[in-house]
Amino acid sequence: MNPEELSYAKTHEWVAVAEQDGAKIATVGISAFAVEALTDLVYIDLPKVGQQVEAEQPFCEVESVKAVSDIYSPVAGRVIAVNDTLPDALETLGSDPYGSGWIAKIKISDEAGLANLLDYAAYQKQCAE
Amino acid sequence: MSTTEPLLKTPLHDWHVAHGGRMVDFAGWSMPVQYSSIVEEHLATRQAVGLFDISHMGRLLIDGPDSSAFLDSLLTRKIVDMRPHQIRYSLVCNETGGILDDVLAYRAVLGDDDPPGLALVVNASNRAKIVAWLESHAGGHSVEVRDKTIDYAMIALQGPKAIEILDSFTPFELTSMRYYTGQLMEVAGVECFVSRTGYTGEDGGELICDADKIVGIWQQLIDAAERVGGRAVGLAARDTLRLEAGMPLYGHELSDQINPVEAGLDFAINLRDREFIGKQAIEAAGKTNQTVRVGLQLEDRRVPRESCSIWRGEEPVGTVTSGTFSPTFDQPIAMGYVKSTAAAAGTSLDIDIRGKQYPAKVVPLPFYERGK
Numbered sequence: 392m393n394p395e396e397l398s399y400a401k402t403h404e405w406v407a408v409a410e411q412d413g414a415k416i417a418t419v420g421i422s423a424f425a426v427e428a429l430t431d432l433v434y435i436d437l438p439k440v441g442q443q444v445e446a447e448q449p450f451c452e453v454e455s456v457k458a459v460s461d462i463y464s465p466v467a468g469r470v471i472a473v474n475d476t477l478p479d480a481l482e483t484l485g486s487d488p489y490g491s492g493w494i495a496k497i498k499i500s501d502e503a504g505l506a507n508l509l510d511y512a513a514y515q516k517q518c519a520e
Numbered sequence: 521m522s523t524t525e526p527l528l529k530t531p532l533h534d535w536h537v538a539h540g541g542r543m544v545d546f547a548g549w550s551m552p553v554q555y556s557s558i559v560e561e562h563l564a565t566r567q568a569v570g571l572f573d574i575s576h577m578g579r580l581l582i583d584g585p586d587s588s589a590f591l592d593s594l595l596t597r598k599i600v601d602m603r604p605h606q607i608r609y610s611l612v613c614n615e616t617g618g619i620l621d622d623v624l625a626y627r628a629v630l631g632d633d634d635p636p637g638l639a640l641v642v643n644a645s646n647r648a649k650i651v652a653w654l655e656s657h658a659g660g661h662s663v664e665v666r667d668k669t670i671d672y673a674m675i676a677l678q679g680p681k682a683i684e685i686l687d688s689f690t691p692f693e694l695t696s697m698r699y700y701t702g703q704l705m706e707v708a709g710v711e712c713f714v715s716r717t718g719y720t721g722e723d724g725g726e727l728i729c730d731a732d733k734i735v736g737i738w739q740q741l742i743d744a745a746e747r748v749g750g751r752a753v754g755l756a757a758r759d760t761l762r763l764e765a766g767m768p769l770y771g772h773e774l775s776d777q778i779n780p781v782e783a784g785l786d787f788a789i790n791l792r793d794r795e796f797i798g799k800q801a802i803e804a805a806g807k808t809n810q811t812v813r814v815g816l817q818l819e820d821r822r823v824p825r826e827s828c829s830i831w832r833g834e835e836p837v838g839t840v841t842s843g844t845f846s847p848t849f850d851q852p853i854a855m856g857y858v859k860s861t862a863a864a865a866g867t868s869l870d871i872d873i874r875g876k877q878y879p880a881k882v883v884p885l886p887f888y889e890r891g892k
Contacts, residue, residue, distance in 0.1 A: 430556075434845075436822075452874070456760060456845045
């Protein structure tokens with residue numbers, strides 16, 4: 392996916408929203424900036440398929456050599472898919488963060504959270520601060 | 521130190537910033553936590569050589585006719601019998617045996633003083649406390665304590681190639697220098713105090729020189745290190761390296777609530793025919809101690825961190841003091857304190873990591889020991 396066309400949470404998750412069978416599905420990952428800042432990732436605790444998630448609440452954890460970090464769900468809804476190739480290929484988060492490094496797909500139940508997301512330019516500006 | 525005070529900068533601060541160092545507040549100093557990948561910096565040290573700016577550590581000179589007797593009355597190791605050039609790891613304890621700091625004591629021949637004076641290198645976080653402690657006990661002794669931290673810079677070269685690189689910059693025959701000794705020598709044309717010491721579990725040295733001379737030496741050593749696969753290393757990898765080497769870190773494994781016996785630092789205690797502050801309490805602790813510092817190894821990839829609780833079944837038996845993902849072993853390791861009944865190597869325990877229990881095994885320290 393083209394990072395310039397994605398939406399971003401202030402907490403460094405990216406979101407791509409697509410229509411599927413009348414529902415809105417959010418694909419979620421973490422930005423290249425976030426991966427670069429974390430460095431040395433060693434573990435990911437993926438969310439569970441079927442899990443209900445709330446906007447701006449932790450739903451996944453990544454562990455680096457130095458610290459553990461929460462990943463926040465940018466939207467409210469239900470997890471319908473997770474990228475279960477990630478735990479054995481964490482380097483994908485860095486090499487292809489906006490493609491094969493996706494983390495989860497969430498069927499959106501409440502679109503209110505989408506309004507709080509940043510566009511690419513606004514997110515870049517936040518990262519530069 | 522209050523957060524409103526500006527951070528102290530080492531003489532290498534600008535170099536760190538120019539070379540991608542991520543600067544963080546460490547004990548009131550702006551220090552590089554990493555330049556690139558912690559794992560790469562760690563492995564470069566294990567396989568070749570890592571260069572560390574450790575100028576934030578406190579450097580104190582203890583002079584005067586009573587300097588030996590004075591330090592001997594405050595340190596857990598014997599000082600009065602130290603030979604010129606000799607260095608000893610020691611602890612400073614309070615009356616109840618609580619550890620105030622772990623230090624290196626140097627019988628450093630720095631001039632024509634006869635007998636040669638003494639020096640201490642103390643933790644950055646404890647410098648003010650130790651200076652005050654020394655001064656408050658100096659009464660009645662003919663002794664002078666001078667804090668030279670700002671006047672000097674200090675760097676470490678650690679790894680299998682460290683001595684060879686340092687040796688190529690000095691006329692001194694460094695390869696014949698004994699471990700835990702140090703002396704003045706020229707390095708890259710500058711007078712330096714070089715010791716065969718370190719905090720990584722590797723062979724190597726530490727170098728002290730005038731603050732305004734360090735940038736030139738550092739750059740030459742970096743250039744030489746990079747030719748053999750070495751590099752500058754930040755505080756994060758310094759922490760993973762010392763943890764693999766089973767070395768305690770003040771504020772984690774050591775505090776004024778912990779005595780040297782439970783910390784497993786018996787080698788740094790000398791109780792024979794001498795008196796020092798904390799001796800009675802340490803002697804008593806040797807008979808009654810209930811907790812022990814241990815190493816812990818985990819099979820999962822979840823990393824235990826400081827203050828995670830340690831369990832044996834339903835029984836809480838201890839607390840993690842440091843944990844990381846070991847780059848050398850590619851698995852999580854930790855140190856912590858557990859009840860002595862749960863401390864035997866091979867004991868199966870569980871560590872609570874963010875509300876979930878993960879199996880861990882007590883293993884002997886150190887985790888990592890370099891090949892001789």
